[in-house]
Amino acid sequence: MISGEQLIGAQQRRGTVGEFRAFSPVRDAVLEPAFGGGDAADVEQACSLAQAAFDPFRRNLPELRARLLETIAEGLLALGDVLIERAHLESALPLARLQGERLRTVNQLRLFAQNLRDGHWSAATLDAALPGRQPPRPDLRSQKIALGPVAVFGASNFPLAFSVAGGDTASALAAGCPVIAKAHPAHPGTSELVGRVIQQSVRELGLPEGVFSLLHDSDTRLGLALVTHPVIQAVGFTGSRRGGLALQAAAQARPQPIPVYAEMSAINPVFLLPAALQARGEAIAQGFADSLTLGVGQFCTNPGLLVAIDGPELQGFVEAAAALLATKPAGTMLTPGIRAAYDAGAARVREQSGVSTPAEGSAQLCLTDASTFIANPLLHEEVFGPGALLVTCRDRAELLALAESLEGQLTATLQLDEADADLARALLPVLERKAGRILANGFPTGVEVCHAMVHGGPFPASSSALHTSVGSMAIERFLRPVCYQDLPDWLLPPALQNANPLGLWRRLEGKPHPA
Amino acid sequence: MISGEQLIGAQQRRGTVGEFRAFSPVRDAVLEPAFGGGDAADVEQACSLAQAAFDPFRRNLPELRARLLETIAEGLLALGDVLIERAHLESALPLARLQGERLRTVNQLRLFAQNLRDGHWSAATLDAALPGRQPPRPDLRSQKIALGPVAVFGASNFPLAFSVAGGDTASALAAGCPVIAKAHPAHPGTSELVGRVIQQSVRELGLPEGVFSLLHDSDTRLGLALVTHPVIQAVGFTGSRRGGLALQAAAQARPQPIPVYAEMSAINPVFLLPAALQARGEAIAQGFADSLTLGVGQFCTNPGLLVAIDGPELQGFVEAAAALLATKPAGTMLTPGIRAAYDAGAARVREQSGVSTPAEGSAQLCLTDASTFIANPLLHEEVFGPGALLVTCRDRAELLALAESLEGQLTATLQLDEADADLARALLPVLERKAGRILANGFPTGVEVCHAMVHGGPFPASSSALHTSVGSMAIERFLRPVCYQDLPDWLLPPALQNANPLGLWRRLEGKPHPA
Known part of the structure; x- marks a missing residue:
């Protein structure tokens, strides 16, 4: 079931740079199969597909993204012991812990699906025209929309919950951002298994193939190429302070700087x-x-x-x-x-x-x-x-x-x-x-995935103190507000149309109103 | 009424570096009085006072900050023609335009006062404990709190609405962030008049003096010293792409990088x-x-x-x-x-x-x-x-x-x-x-101050596509989320206490609930 290939849109393609294998700390030996690292052409193709997928994916109904997340969750469960055993071999984490982590990953995907249906994330806001005021006030409405294709870097210590289908991917997909995941070289097999579930889910729902790709590299070269590619609009990362700062520096040196959400370092x-x-x-x-x-x-x-x-x-x-x-x-x-x-x-x-x-x-x-x-x-x-x-x-x-x-x-x-x-x-x-x-009167290990969770903090805990990488608010990292002034109703996005066809809670003149 | 001094907390102090005067394009001549540019000691003192003011200011009741904003608004109106005439001399903007801009500035302060009372900004969120679940879920609550002292750089083209008491200052003070304003050297007299209104309002309400300071410099030296001072936690800027990028580079080069909200460049x-x-x-x-x-x-x-x-x-x-x-x-x-x-x-x-x-x-x-x-x-x-x-x-x-x-x-x-x-x-x-x-079917000049406004956009329009510098959402630039796990009610901040003493709309299990 694990081929060692990269997943680029609907395709699979073996990388040609720097063959590597996972090392199993349990067996003190390398694991088959061999993985091939990606090159610039792989990055280019994944980014090109992500860009093509971006508008149709983000502008489709939120319900479709909710179903994508739920389909991925089902697919992860359906992998059964294959996933848990490979993750155990690659990480030495105990089976029971990995079963718990899988449940957390699945629940996280489902939480974002539920949030998509609630619509709070879209922050739909309507201020009516005041034609009699001097000067007259136009009709102004705003919503949050997806930021753009996102690069996700998996963490070593959570091969499921902070990796290919972890919190960064779940919140970016929920926001409507295509994801290009860079597999952690410590668990490439786990990453491929999870990546194939996402690839298959995208296909099943008839979504554009560029919604998801998975790339490999045992070094930092491909990751930097990804972060500096003009298509990428944000980066999710969990790992060391040094790694996070390197990505941040690369992102800031771009002609168009982009945000890096790096969860890095804490002594708690x-x-x-x-x-x-x-x-x-x-x-x-x-x-x-x-x-x-x-x-x-x-x-x-x-x-x-x-x-x-x-x-x-x-x-x-x-x-x-x-x-x-x-x-x-x-x-x-x-x-x-x-x-x-x-x-x-x-x-x-x-x-x-x-x-x-x-x-x-x-x-x-x-x-x-x-x-x-x-x-x-x-x-x-x-x-x-x-x-x-x-x-x-x-x-x-x-x-x-x-x-x-x-x-x-x-x-x-x-x-x-x-x-x-x-x-x-x-x-x-x-x-x-x-x-x-x-x-x-508790201890900090154990991070609940819920609405009120904040997993982040002032530098160097995170590169952005304004955001969390766990919980409902994690989606805010991948959204930006857009205002629509005097647009005819037929041109407005559904969240802002007069009839409120999505049935959202919206803010009218600053006050929350149920559908 | 204009002395040429800086306002550092409750004090006034003449800067000793690089004396300069405003130039009046209306009169084609310099205007009295002379202003003195600040030095590192002035930056240090303003930052030290801001740091001392930060906790008491942000933790006081939001109502007190609302009254501060309203007091500033009243004070600006009370200045009458003195303010309009000096702004006209310094900017060549017509009197009627400046009267309109003053009204906009006043309404902006009042909008943030009203928003503070509504409480939507605090994003108070409560997820109840689930002691029977396996594993048990703790009680988790979150709110947004002020980020820290903010440096505000006034714009040349809006001596009132985007300057010392403009949108950046109003939203930062609303968030609970002390503000250190760097006056634009094109309108230092207008800046001092407005700064004295803020200084006096802080005094009248008995707030810590470090809530506000105003510094002068006809060059970029003092501004960079301010942005790189460890006390400063965010920067608001409206101006050129070059200026914004210079501040951004300085902020990123700090041992602790901080966000710069620079509204820079667009062809609309x-x-x-x-x-x-x-x-x-x-x-x-x-x-x-x-x-x-x-x-x-x-x-x-x-x-x-x-x-x-x-x-x-x-x-x-x-x-x-x-x-x-x-x-x-x-x-x-x-x-x-x-x-x-x-x-x-x-x-x-x-x-x-x-x-x-x-x-x-x-x-x-x-x-x-x-x-x-x-x-x-x-x-x-x-x-x-x-x-x-x-x-x-x-x-x-x-x-x-x-x-x-x-x-x-x-x-x-x-x-x-x-x-x-x-x-x-x-x-x-x-x-x-x-x-x-x-x-x-409109034209883009004219930016309404309301809940749905977005004045920002992808780079280079703004350094942060996630934010707006005008409208209710501008406050989000200066807030960060904090989560409280299993805190006893007596230790929780008021926004999150069981009795909801502030009467806020809060999210309970993800759904909005009125007080």
Whole structure:
């Protein structure tokens, strides 16, 4: 079922540049078949098809896009164990985790299908003409439309939910943007299986073939060619800070710059407030150890930083956490490269002046004080994997200063009790400025796909603090507003016609009105 | 009443770098008083005050920000003729035009005040916990919050509506962002008068002084220092493509890149469809000549490009338009620099191979054919002022090809009758991709401030096709979403508390619900 070919519109074509195979960390061996990397002609053809597909795809009824997403969801489920087993071989992620990730991917596609039918995404807005006003006001209506063909770069750590049919693809297709996916070279087989489901779904629904293509490359060359192709109008990316910044630089250097939505880097601080720590330090230590080691720590929301005011309860917490971490089995990481980067990064933290290491092994817990942390930029960097740093503060003022010193984050967490209310209220405004999601009494791993989710945050968590890559609002990255002034009803798009044929909630004179 | 000082928080301080005076094109002479340009210490102080003001300002009740905007509006009106006369001396814009622009500025401030009370801007979204689901879903709520202190660069051609208290400032303050305005050196006196109204309004309402500062510089040095200061989190700019791109490059080169919302460059194509041209060519010529020469052509929505299929009606149109343009009096432009740039740009168009010039004088109309236009990038560039280019197409296919060849535009206009329906339907998808606003049977000058307005568009019309700089949606540039997971009600911001104390429309499980 896996041929090693690229999917370019309705065709399949073997790339001719730099043959490569997936490496299985489970088997410690390469997997068949061989994949061929694409060349400039492949990029050109995929882009040309995407451009041809763009107007018919975006201007078709939203219902058709909803059915496309649902058909893809059905197709993913129909692949059954074939998909899960290949993803397991390519990523070493456990079968149960991958089954959960598939369900999440399917539910994400279905959520966007449902949202398309609700129509909130189109932001249809009508301001009536005021012919008697001086000067007269014309009839003005606006809606959001698709931005253009989108390049999607799959993530290493979510071969399903953040890859070929993941959140970027689902939200871009929902918006009406054709997608050209660049498969992650760590899971090209999984990518092809998923890509074929999308290709087949596009065909079944009679949509233009250029709605979707899948390209391969084991290097960065093809990705840069894609991002700099004039047809591409936006980029979705989940991965390293270095990778995201390289795409961003390429996108900005184009004659026409385009937005790059790169979800990059976070250490996800968890603040252990005094009353909570006193009341339930052991339970917090258990929750922390579980969250830190979940999936061998390979989550962008992994809790890499703990912050607390020093005291006897904290000593107990550290001992409990270290003991719990010592019981965690060593896990196989996604790729040998990620393992090597984690080992080097974890060692670098241990070697910093003023840092001690209460737990070292399958998972690592280091310890330092606030002034050391604030002064050393290296300690603010993400180490992707099961390592965390606990920073002790002298007092409340130092804890607030530490919060202010943080870079942008995907999440910030408060472990708090009612007796911590004053400190929590003082911290909250700082954390709002620093993070996209703020949690109380939980742990940041686990990102719900729903309307209120924000998976993003100030730089470097994301390249655009204005957007989220998970949840209903993710579609906003791929839409732009267009205003129509005095157009005759027969020329207006359906969302804005007088009769409201799509049955949308629309804003009339600024107020929401049901159909 | 005009001292030549900068306004830094509650203080006034004379800049010490590069003294300069406004030049009056009306009097052909400089105006008193002298202004002092700011230095790095002024930028530092304004930014430091803005940062200190940020949390209290954004977290205060939206009602307080609404009252700030209304107080500023009242203050602008209370300045009376002093403001209009100084703006007239500095810009040569007629008094009646400036009175209209003041009313627009005041109405814009009031619209954002009203929007703040409606609460749609906050996008409050609630998804309830599902404790019985496997895995359990936490309680998730999100709202949009202010992005951070904003730098606003005033435009030369709207000393009121796109300057110190213009659309960028109004929408940033509405969002809860402190504003540091850089006065345009062509109208520093108008800027100071308006700035003092804002400074006084901040004081009257007891808001932190750092909510607003006004800095001067006759050069680009201070502006770049402002954009690269770590406190600044977004930039609003209306002006030239070159200026916008310079700010964008500086913002992207920061350790933490920030968004620049630059409204830059457009030629605003007007398509004269055959039936409309036949039925009312003279009326269209009249509307065009009036729109082209309004305000000496100094509008970003000036109709700089006409497109039509060749034929006898078109010859009649050209003759009528040329005759009408010849009757238009020569106008005084905003600055000698703008006059020189227009004269040079208009001459450059005339000198291009394949271009003829049926009307030359106070306003210019040039003529060329589609293949010449498509092949010559210079003819696609904006010439700021009362000059237009009419491009003749052989047929419908060439007209569509021309539309495809256009860069991003603020507006695109169709002059059409019902008999033009087929061609209009074929053009509309192309124009949707090219422009932020599409008009039928009007002219693009005149930008209504309302909910449905889009003043922006694909590059180079704007640096962000996702946003508008005019109308209710302009506030979205200065907001970012934050998600709150399982926060106790007492810690949640008011917009998201169970009791809905602000009385907002909120989205519950994706559906809008009134308070």
